[in-house]
Amino acid sequence: MTQARGNVFLAGVGGQGALLASEVLGEAFLLGGYDVKKSEVHGMAQRGGAVTTHLRYGPKVFSPLIEPGTADLLIAFEKMEALRFAHFLSPEGAAVVNAQEIMPPSVATGRERYPERIEERLAGVTPNLYMVDALAAALSLREVRAVNMVMVGAASRLLPLPETCYLEALRGRLPERIVGVNEKAFRAGRALLAPRGAGR
Amino acid sequence: MSVPAREKVELLSGNEAIARGAHEAGVTVASAYPGTPSTEILENFARYEGVYAEWAPNEKVAVEVAHGASMAGARALAVMKHVGVNVAADPIFTASYTGVRGGFVIVTADDPELHSSQNEQDNRHYAVAAKIPMLEPSDSFEAKEFTRLAFALSERFDTPVFLRSTTRISHAKGAVRLGEVSGPPPALGFVRDPAKWVMLPDNARRRHAIVEERMRSLAEFAETFDGNRIEWGDRELGVITAGVSYQYVREAFPEASVLKLGMAHPLPSRLVREFAAGVSRVVVVEELDPHIETHVKALGVPVQGKEIIPIVGELSPRIVRDGISGKSVPVHPAEGLPGRPPNLCPGCPHRGLFYVLNRLKVTVAGDIGCYTLAALPPLGGMDTCVCMGASLGNAFGIEKALGKAALGKVVAVIGDSTFLHSGITPLIDIVYNRGFTTVIILDNRTTAMTGAQENPATGRTLMGEPTRRLDLAALCRAVGVDHVYTVNPHDMARTEAVLRRELFRGEPSVVITEAPCVLLPDHRRKKRPVYEVIPDLCTGCMACSKLGCPAIEWVPFTPEEAVAAGKKGSQKGMARINPLLCDGCNQCPPLCKFQAILEKKD
Ligand code: SF4
Ligand code: SF4
Secondary structure (H helix, E strand, O other), X not given: OOOOOEEEEEEEEOOOOHHHHHHHHHHHHHHOOOEEEEEEOOHHHHOOOEEEEEEEEEOOOOOOOOOOOOEEEEEEOOHHHHHHOHHHEEEEEEEEEEOOOOOOHHHHOOOOOOOOOHHHHHHHHOOEEEEEOHHHHHHHOOOHHHHHHHHHHHXXXXXXXXXXXXXXXXXXXXXXXXXXXXXXXXXXXXXXXXXXXXXX | OOOOXXXXXXXEEHHHHHHHHXXXXXXXXXXXXXXXXXXXXXHHHOOOOOOEEEEOOOHHHHHHHXXXXXXXXXXXXXXXXXXXXXXXXXXXXXXXXXXXXXXXXXXXXEOOOXXXXXXXXXXXXXXXXXXXXXXXXXXXXXXXXXXXXXXXXXXXXXXXXXXXXXXXXXXXXXXXEOOOOOOOOOOOOXXXXXXXXXXXXXXXXXXXHHHHHHHHXXXXXXXXXXXXXXXXXXXXXXXXXXXXXXXXXXXXOOOEEEEEEOEEEOOOOHHHHHHHHOOOEEEEEOOOOOHHHHHHHHOXXXXXXXXXXXXXXXXXHHHHHHHHHOOOOOOOOOOOOOOOOOOOOOOOHHHHHHHHHHHHOOEXXXXXXXXXXXXXXXXXXXXXXXXXXXXXXXXXXXXXHHHHHHOOOEEEEEEHHHHHHHOHHHHHHHXXXXXXXXXXXXXXXXXXXXXXXXOOOOOEOOOOOEOOOOOHHXXXXXXXXXXXXXXOOOOHHHHHHHHHHHHOOOOOEEEEEXXXXXXXXXXXXXXXXXXXXXXXXXXXXXXXXXXXXXXXXXEEOOHHHHHHXXXXXXXXXXXXXXXXXXXXXXXXXXXXXXXXXXXXOO
């Protein structure tokens, strides 16, 4: 992606740090010289519900919302949430999906089953699917809360900004004592996509 | 985007931009009650040097405090969500008559789509009804500029000014150029002027005439105000729009001519006529009610509006495109996925209480807060929820309708902050009018739903200062409740015993469930145990699942898997506790008859 404008849709579960990830991405695009708009819903969403952020960049952005069928990149922090919002992807869009499964209440209480074959269904929506294990990467850094920066790192391979923008944004947005581990998480995420993403 | 070096551009939410705008305008006193999507305005404003910002117990008090500060000459801000304006309407309607001294702005943050609200009322009606001008920004950049402008208008026209945001303005971020912080407000000091400040009928009658004159001047101002502007484009389609809808229109119809209205009240007339005369088709695109449309129609201008743009819910570029073009492109979201509604956090003290209420099979008159989430399955523990503080009056009303038959069958459930907001007066009603209602106050030491704000019962102010902590039990006794008991809701057996006793008492009683919200830093810092289900002991009875704790996960078995796991073929599955989520509240272990849930040793 080297285009002058784009739509990035982030989907996750309350508590996964998806909002902070979108803050860092938004800031990174601003530092990269783009106009940026970003929209999310707080409140009820904090309590383990589905959380989404619309992030748009370009020379001049009007609507803060992405329309279905027009996202260039879907960053999903949870597998089923990826599928829930996959219809936002444009036909050429790419998806970076954390393979982690988090049970919604109806599944956790045995009233419904967690859906099967999600990866297959996602592959049917986009030819550019990148499954990553962000939880494992975060746990290997001994910080489960770093899942979000691992995802930012992985997604950065598919976005047009230089690495310095993300790192500067991250330093500007996070409290100093957790900058170190989050930088590591970002790099670990970037490494996850290196082989396939490098040529893009 | 080229940015002159000395100007600082930041990515700000609408709320951050309003806070910044108020600071740049020289506001020194601000008061609010937290409510999504408005909460972050005061949280951000409070961080500026040299300002005073407070959480008021409710929105009415917030408006009165800001109005008072304005009377004394300070620039003052009151902030609330849309339904907060209902609570504050009383002082607002008369503040319109008194006018201001220091600039006085009231922010109303509306919530089309009800992302986190009990209704989606359109507060532009308040501007009309109270005869107060209203500005309506369409992104973060305008949110800051319009906030500054609102203070200027307030002082120039001697009126409170409404600034209306919506969720997609408040919680959307955009690039904002920071400006200079303006000098000190006009001279401070209260100047006696009964004809202006004492609203006895005679004075108020004269002020009403002044209000009408003011609205005429403001209507004139609206004709030339540069926030109301025509962007000429293709003359086939002309769209009149305001707020975030403007962005959707520009996105969906980049070529169209647009009349963008930055002032929702009063609306310009000549400008509308000029615009309508310049295009072949006029459409009004606005969220919720046909406020602009009604005005345009009253001018005799033929216009399309709510017959093609929905009145329910928020808009989007897609909805605008479909509505105006009359064609719709179908989208295909994945089907058959389990929903993911929000849930009470693992370890939330409310869960223990609602589990008990479920067992007691009582009618639960509920209220506004995190605990409203207990209305969802599996707890399903709430029967009514209307507005802040309604639980007590609703429970008392049910009781008065049913008489003695209601004894033991009805409770009111209300959070600490909500109780202080609007629950005290109905409690007085219950005592005064000889009721026997059982009121449960959930004291989790914070205003949790909106992200853990301080309140009078936490012992801290918005500015972080320690203060006298309100004693809920003493307050209830003081209004005449003789039976006030405090329980720990994590101890469900004890909570149930106390409630069984109080439910059947023929007098009012208050049970305070006291345990901290798990989001509070003090709680997070504490070392907490983690529990686990011992697989060999779990019989799959699902007793623990009924709590609905997000940490307790159900692992379904096929008969073969059950046998392989050493279970009866008929066992349908097994419980598992996610160690990353368990908060160690100890609510689930006593529910297991098989002692399968134990503290995890590492
Ligand atoms: S102890 Fe049980 S109920 Fe409490 S958080 Fe842990 S799993 Fe949930
Ligand atoms: S209550 Fe005990 S036996 Fe029953 S499902 Fe839960 S852990 Fe298993």
